[in-house]
Amino acid sequence: MKTFADAPPPLMDAPTAAEDTTAATPRVRRGTGRRLHGAIAHKLGTAILAGEYLPGDILSGEVAFSEALDVSRSAYREAVQVLTAKGLVESRPKAGTRVLPRSRWNLLDPDVLAWAFAGEPDIAFVRGLFELRAIVEPAAAALAAERRERTDLKIMKDALAAMRRHTLATEAGRAADREFHDAVLTATRNDALIVLSASIGAAVSWTTQFKQRARALPRNPIPDHVLVYDAIAAGDATAASNAMRTLVDLALEDTKLAMRR
Amino acid sequence: MKTFADAPPPLMDAPTAAEDTTAATPRVRRGTGRRLHGAIAHKLGTAILAGEYLPGDILSGEVAFSEALDVSRSAYREAVQVLTAKGLVESRPKAGTRVLPRSRWNLLDPDVLAWAFAGEPDIAFVRGLFELRAIVEPAAAALAAERRERTDLKIMKDALAAMRRHTLATEAGRAADREFHDAVLTATRNDALIVLSASIGAAVSWTTQFKQRARALPRNPIPDHVLVYDAIAAGDATAASNAMRTLVDLALEDTKLAMRR
DNA sequence: TTTCGGCAATTACTCGGACTTAAACTTTGC
DNA sequence: GCAAAGTTTAAGTCCGAGTAATTGCCGAAA
Numbered sequence: 001m002k003t004f005a006d007a008p009p010p011l012m013d014a015p016t017a018a019e020d021t022t023a024a025t026p027r028v029r030r031g032t033g034r035r036l037h038g039a040i041a042h043k044l045g046t047a048i049l050a051g052e053y054l055p056g057d058i059l060s061g062e063v064a065f066s067e068a069l070d071v072s073r074s075a076y077r078e079a080v081q082v083l084t085a086k087g088l089v090e091s092r093p094k095a096g097t098r099v100l101p102r103s104r105w106n107l108l109d110p111d112v113l114a115w116a117f118a119g120e121p122d123i124a125f126v127r128g129l130f131e132l133r134a135i136v137e138p139a140a141a142a143l144a145a146e147r148r149e150r151t152d153l154k155i156m157k158d159a160l161a162a163m164r165r166h167t168l169a170t171e172a173g174r175a176a177d178r179e180f181h182d183a184v185l186t187a188t189r190n191d192a193l194i195v196l197s198a199s200i201g202a203a204v205s206w207t208t209q210f211k212q213r214a215r216a217l218p219r220n221p222i223p224d225h226v227l228v229y230d231a232i233a234a235g236d237a238t239a240a241s242n243a244m245r246t247l248v249d250l251a252l253e254d255t256k257l258a259m260r261r
Numbered sequence: 262m263k264t265f266a267d268a269p270p271p272l273m274d275a276p277t278a279a280e281d282t283t284a285a286t287p288r289v290r291r292g293t294g295r296r297l298h299g300a301i302a303h304k305l306g307t308a309i310l311a312g313e314y315l316p317g318d319i320l321s322g323e324v325a326f327s328e329a330l331d332v333s334r335s336a337y338r339e340a341v342q343v344l345t346a347k348g349l350v351e352s353r354p355k356a357g358t359r360v361l362p363r364s365r366w367n368l369l370d371p372d373v374l375a376w377a378f379a380g381e382p383d384i385a386f387v388r389g390l391f392e393l394r395a396i397v398e399p400a401a402a403a404l405a406a407e408r409r410e411r412t413d414l415k416i417m418k419d420a421l422a423a424m425r426r427h428t429l430a431t432e433a434g435r436a437a438d439r440e441f442h443d444a445v446l447t448a449t450r451n452d453a454l455i456v457l458s459a460s461i462g463a464a465v466s467w468t469t470q471f472k473q474r475a476r477a478l479p480r481n482p483i484p485d486h487v488l489v490y491d492a493i494a495a496g497d498a499t500a501a502s503n504a505m506r507t508l509v510d511l512a513l514e515d516t517k518l519a520m521r522r
Numbered sequence: 523t524t525t526c527g528g529c530a531a532t533t534a535c536t537c538g539g540a541c542t543t544a545a546a547c548t549t550t551g552c
Numbered sequence: 553g554c555a556a557a558g559t560t561t562a563a564g565t566c567c568g569a570g571t572a573a574t575t576g577c578c579g580a581a582a
Contacts, residue, residue, distance in 0.1 A: 036536070037342065061562060072537045074335060077564085081298065081339045085346040085372070093563040094545045107456045108369055111346070128451040135400040135454075143392070190389040193396075195368045196457070296564065322533065333566040338535090354534040355574040525582075536571065543564065550557075 027070040036071060040079035043069075045115040048088050048099055058096045059089070086112050110199050117206040123259075126207060130255070133200050134248045137181075140197055141228060141244035142237040144187035152187040156180055156229050164222060178205075180225060184232065184244075207255050221250055288331040297332060301340035304330075306376040309349050309360055320350070320358045347373050371460050378467040384520075387468060391516070394461050395509050398442075401458055402489060402505035403498040405448035413448040417441055417490050425483060439466075441486060445493065445505075468516050482511055 028039050047053060059065060066076035080097060083089045087106045091097035106112055107125075116125065144152070162176035181201060185194045224247050231240035289300050308314055320326055327337035341358060344350045348367045352358035367373055368386075377386065405413070423437035442462060446455045485508050492501035 035534090041346075062564095063562085074338075074538085075536060077335075078339055078342045078535095081342045082346040085302075085343040087371070091563065092545070093543070094547085094561055096562065102452065103455070105456070106367075106370055107453050109367055110348070125452060128453045131404070131451055132453050132457070136396060139396040190392055191363065191386060192368050192389045192393050192461075194364070195366070196393070200453075298564085323535095324533095335567085336565060339564095352534065353574065354572070355532055355576090357533065523582100525580100527578105527580085529578080530576095532573105532575085534571105534573085537569085539567090541564100541566075544562095546559100546561085548557100548559070550555100552553100552555080 027068070037075045037078035037082070040069065040071065040076060041082040041111075042115070044079060044083055045086075045088065045111065046118045048083070049112070049115040050119040053099045055099050055101045058098045061096060088112070108196065108199055110202065113199060113203040114206075117203060121207070126204075126255075126259075129200055129203060130248075130252050133197075133204060134245065134252070136193070136197055136200070137248050138241040138244040140185055140188050140190075140193055141232065141240040143190065143193070144184045145232045145235050145237040145240040147189050148187040148232055148235075152183055153229075153233055155183040155186075156232070159183060160222075160225060160229055163225065168221065174205075177225075180229075184228070187232070204251070204255070208258050219250070221247070224250060288329070298336045298339035298343070301330065301332060301337060302343040302372075303376070305340060305344055306347075306349065306372065307379045309344070310373070310376040311380040314360045316360050316362045318360045319356075320360075322357060349373070369457065369460055371463065374460060374464040375467075378464060382468070387465075387516075387520075390461055390464060391509075391513050394458075394465060395506065395513070397454070397458055397461070398509050399502040399505040401446055401449050401451075401454055402493065402501040404451065404454070405445045406493045406496050406498040406501040408450050409448040409493055409496075413444055414490075414494055416444040416447075417493070420444060421483075421486055421490055424486065429482065435466075438486075441490075445489070448493070465512070465516070469519050480511070482508070485511060 028036065028043060034042075053059065060068070062073055062076060062080075066073045069076065080089065080091060084091065086109050087100060087104045089097050090100050090104075107116075116122075159176045159180035163173055163180065166173035166176065168174055168177060178201070182198070185197050188194065224243065227243040228240060228247060231243050289297065289304060295303075314320065321329070323334050323337060323341075327334045330337065341350065341352060345352065347370050348361060348365045350358050351361050351365075368377075377383070420437045420441035424434055424441065427434035427437065429435055429438060439462070443459070446458050449455065485504065488504040489501060489508060492504050
């Protein structure tokens with residue numbers, strides 16, 4: 001019967017030794033609405049994506065790490081479960097929690113993408129993402145041209161009008177842009193395609209977002225959007241595909257410009 | 262809105278043995294190596310994907326549900342964190358844990374795909390998956406043709422030889438098939454593309470897998486594989502794309518046949 | 523009547539401690 | 553030298569108490 005003969009460490013709450021008048025200062029801060037384990041997962045996720053922990057690295061044990069973060073073991077464990085669910089880490093008894101090889105990561109998971117873009121994203125990875133987008137979006141436009149309903153067209157038309165009113169320089173304009181692309185995706189009636197494209201689109205928009213926001217665009221994107229709309233409305237799949245391709249290329253150019261500075 | 266507090270779910274997965282005289286019978290069985298929370302997540306995940314819980318439904322509270330499953334709250338919570346990480350559910354204080362709309366699900370997550378194919382997969386979803394595959398794989402082949410290195414070609418060649426030796430009727434043959442496709446993906450040097458295609462490929466192979474295994478194929482697939490290889494080896498992107506397209510179409514036909522029975 | 527703001531109840535969230543299980547390491551036996 | 557058995561360690565599981573936050577009710581003001 002050894003209850004805790006060897007480990008009667010500093011139970012009770014943190015001594016708050018160095019702290020001053022303010023009460024306990026959690027090592028992990030979270031915005032409102034964000035749960036503690038979510039914040040921890042975010043912290044660890046960004047750290048891993050940033051390369052602070054390399055594949056094969058072993059995280060210090062649950063007790064040690066949760067203590068270092070000043071959170072309970074349960075909260076830390078739940079955070080690790082999230083990372084495990086996304087294929088970033090794997091933990092086994094006696095062996096500890098180790099970072100998995102990059103090939104096991106769910107790189108298309110929205111959260112993982114967000115974590116990747118929280119820091120300086122790997123250029124090669126961004127290039128790959130654009131490549132994927134250039135493959136998927138034109139194909140999506142083609143499908144949309146074949147399957148769109150009247151309501152789809154209406155939503156696109158309205159979004160287009162909103163884009164014209166506000167420009168892409170304003171938040172409202174960018175929202176309308178997203179709405180337009182969402183409408184195109186919805187018109188494909190393909191859930192997998194929708195999810196994929198939405199993730200990539202969001203991630204790609206980070207790249208331009210976190211650089212400076214208002215600047216001269218390479219060229220006015222509205223006409224190109226109209227071309228896409230017209231092709232989809234006409235049910236012309238190949239034309240829609242081509243029009244969307246130029247749109248994607250335009251976005252790529254835009255991002256290239258933004259990342260060059 | 263249903264709350265399932267009253268519906269002790271039919272425990273699934275094979276019991277492996279008759280549980281009789283043995284004491285306490287956990288409501289959630291897990292195979293070796295599988296953790297308890299993983300098993301719970303699997304159970305809930307498959308249930309949600311199977312439509313037993315509909316979007317908007319609220320799961321009975323932590324205490325009630327964990328009691329019904331005869332597991333601790335911690336284990337149940339960790340499972341829910343996994344589902345949350347995959348976008349299947351969202352839980353907030355006072356509101357409970359509710360199933361999110363399908364549009365929020367990470368349908369391309371390997372686990373989610375596995376859960377989807379654990380039951381009778383939705384035909385429309387499978388169609389969409391094939392559609393996506395038909396978009397991505399030919400494009401991947403084209404990229405591979407442009408970027409392949411000598412080592413890539415060697416791996417493909419070996420896999421091809423293995424496919425010839427064993428046929429697709431044997432497990433070794435199917436493994437070689439997977440190896441070939443993996444090699445094509447690897448040659449694209451695009452991580453996002455690799456992850457995506459691997460997920461879809463695995464999911465698609467479930468469909469043929471869980472139907473009967475050994476049967477006459479629509480036609481011998483080896484020559485088509487050779488065509489893909491030749492095009493990639495020659496660096497001919499469009500030829501590679503076309504060859505791969507016929508390969509995907511072939512697989513689609515195969516699956517259609519398998520699902521018809 | 524409608525709307526706003528405060529209140530209470532419910533639910534998830536967090537905590538910390540004990541105990542169990544499983545796998546990596548070590549030792550022992552052949 | 554190898555294989556089986558034991559040891560150790562860290563993750564896994566469980567419990568129960570206490571905290572925090574949102575929702576939805578309810579009453580007051582417009």
